Amino acid sequence: MITSNISIAVNALNQGELVAIPTETVYGLAGSAFNEQAIQKIFQLKNRPTCNPLILHTHCISEVSKFVKEIPPNAMKLAEAFWPGPLTLLLPKKSIIPHSVTSGSHLVAVRIPNHTVTLSLLKQLEFPLVAPSANPYTRISPTNSKMVYDYFGDALPCILEGDICSKGIESTIVGFHENTPIIYRQGAISIDAIEFIAGKSKVQATKKEKVTTPGMYPMHYAPKTKFCIVDSVLDFIYENRDIKIGALTLGKLEVNLPNTTNINLSIAADLEEASTNLYKSMYELDGMELDCIIIEQFPEIGIGKSLNDRILRASFR
Numbered sequence: 323m324i325t326s327n328i329s330i331a332v333n334a335l336n337q338g339e340l341v342a343i344p345t346e347t348v349y350g351l352a353g354s355a356f357n358e359q360a361i362q363k364i365f366q367l368k369n370r371p372t373c374n375p376l377i378l379h380t381h382c383i384s385e386v387s388k389f390v391k392e393i394p395p396n397a398m399k400l401a402e403a404f405w406p407g408p409l410t411l412l413l414p415k416k417s418i419i420p421h422s423v424t425s426g427s428h429l430v431a432v433r434i435p436n437h438t439v440t441l442s443l444l445k446q447l448e449f450p451l452v453a454p455s456a457n458p459y460t461r462i463s464p465t466n467s468k469m470v471y472d473y474f475g476d477a478l479p480c481i482l483e484g485d486i487c488s489k490g491i492e493s494t495i496v497g498f499h500e501n502t503p504i505i506y507r508q509g510a511i512s513i514d515a516i517e518f519i520a521g522k523s524k525v526q527a528t529k530k531e532k533v534t535t536p537g538m539y540p541m542h543y544a545p546k547t548k549f550c551i552v553d554s555v556l557d558f559i560y561e562n563r564d565i566k567i568g569a570l571t572l573g574k575l576e577v578n579l580p581n582t583t584n585i586n587l588s589i590a591a592d593l594e595e596a597s598t599n600l601y602k603s604m605y606e607l608d609g610m611e612l613d614c615i616i617i618e619q620f621p622e623i624g625i626g627k628s629l630n631d632r633i634l635r636a637s638f639r
Contacts, residue, residue, distance in 0.1 A: 324467045324481045328439065332446050334480045340364060342456040342470045343379075343443065344484020345435035347408045347492050347510055348463040348601065349470050350453030351478075352379070361422045361452060367477065370459045375424050376452040377410055377431040377493075381444035386432050389419055389450065394498050396520040403519045406436035408489050408510035412497035423452050433493055439484045455492065456481075460542055462608065462636075465490050465601050490598035491632055496523075508628040510597065542635040543601070545608035545615060549636045552616045559616075568607035568615040572596055583610060593625045600629060604636065 325331070331341045335353065338360045343352045351368060353360030355378055365372050380386055383401055386393070390413040393401065397411050415430035424430050435441065444451065455463040456470045456478075464470045465487040470478070494509035496516060503516055503523035517523050547568070552558040555569050559582050569577050569584045573591035577584040585603040587596035607615050617633055620626035 323476075323479065324471060324483055326439075326483045328443050328446065328482065331443055331480050331482050335360075335443075335447060335451070338363075339479050340367065342464075342467070342474075342478055342481040343435075343437075343440045343451070343453060344467070344482055344487060345379075345408075345437045345440055345453075346487060347435070347489045348465055348487050349456040349467070349481075349484075350377075350379070350435075350440075350451075351456040352451040352453035354447075355419065355423055355450045355452045357449075358420060358422060361420065364452065364454065367474065368454060368457070368459050370454065372422070373425050374454075375427060375431060376454055377433055378419065378423065378450050379433060379435055379440070379444065379453050380450040381406075381434060381441050383434070385450065386413075386434070389416055390414060390430065390432065391416055394501050396501050396503060397496075397498055399519050400496060400503070400516065401434075404511055404515075405434040406441065407434070408436070408493040409433060410493045410495040410507075410509075412495060412504075412506065429497065431495060437484055437487075439482055443482065460544055462543055462545055462601050462605050463492060464605075465598075469602070469605055486598070486602070488598060490600055490602070491628060494628070496520075497526075499524075508631045510625065510628065512624045513627060514624060542638075543632050544636045544638070545604050547608050547612050548614040549604075549633070550614055550616045551619060551633055551637050553618070555616055555618055565613040566611070568610060568612045570600075570603055570607070570615065570617040572618070572620065583607060583612065593620060593623075593629065596620065597625055597629060600632065 340353045410433040489510040494511040495507040497504045503520045506526045567582045587599045620629040
């Protein structure tokens with residue numbers, strides 16, 4: 323059920339059910355962080371490995387202090403600069419946080435989402451929420467309520483309506499080693515913005531084996547349709563006229579050929595606009611029974627680095 327009634331979501335969560343919640347990044351699949359059955363429902367519904375930790379969501383910094391042992395100085399600087407917003411901090415957890423949330427790690431990923439509906443929801447609950455993206459494991463993250471319903475249907479009792487997610491890609495996850503920022507997942511806040519506040523950072527490589535925080539697996543955010551990063555969209559199309567192609571383009575590049583469906587992510591070549599449109603456009607093309615979806619790399623500046631991270635993972639096979 324898709325609803326704008328927050329009370330319905332509050333009641334469902336209090337009863338240990340799951341609720342899809344809107345955030346400024348993507349929709350989350352939320353349950354009580356203190357309810358083991360709800361936590362296990364999240365893993366089961368997503369078909370997500372239990373070794374992949376979840377992100378804790380709450381509504382203010384004073385609440386975060388209830389769940390973590392400390393907030394390092396640079397972490398506090400980032401929190402004050404970007405919360406509420408698309409920043410997730412990896413911090414040493416208190417024992418009140420179940421090991422199932424952190425997959426056994428002594429660190430918990432925490433964020434305060436910047437969405438009026440979900441902030442209102444969180445303020446009405448006596449517990450924080452854990453909420454990975456509301457999609458089957460490795461699939462395209464949903465940025466509107468319809469995508470969530472298409473994925474889960476009536477298996478999910480409540481989907482809170484929150485319109486399109488404005489940022490369109492996941493939060494940036496930052497941990498710390500001796501107060502130095504470690505970027506575990508590039509996201510809606512650029513590396514440059516993180517470093518402007520907290521100084522030089524290090525970027526942690528994605529992993530198949532030991533995962534310490536969400537977002538570290540190399541394959542993720544992927545459509546069912548074959549997804550390819552190409553040097554030139556036009557050259558690829560002209561060289562493959564016998565197949566059905568979906569093209570994601572940026573700026574003035576437009577394609578009008580019989581074998582190609584083109585979605586322009588931003589005619590103005592605005593990377594923030596492209597970020598908002600990326601997942602929903604991938605999802606739209608994925609439903610068209612195409613032979614492949616193609617895209618060129620984004621400029622490696624600002625949030626373009628995060629967008630390139632996403633399309634690289636979508637192409638990983």
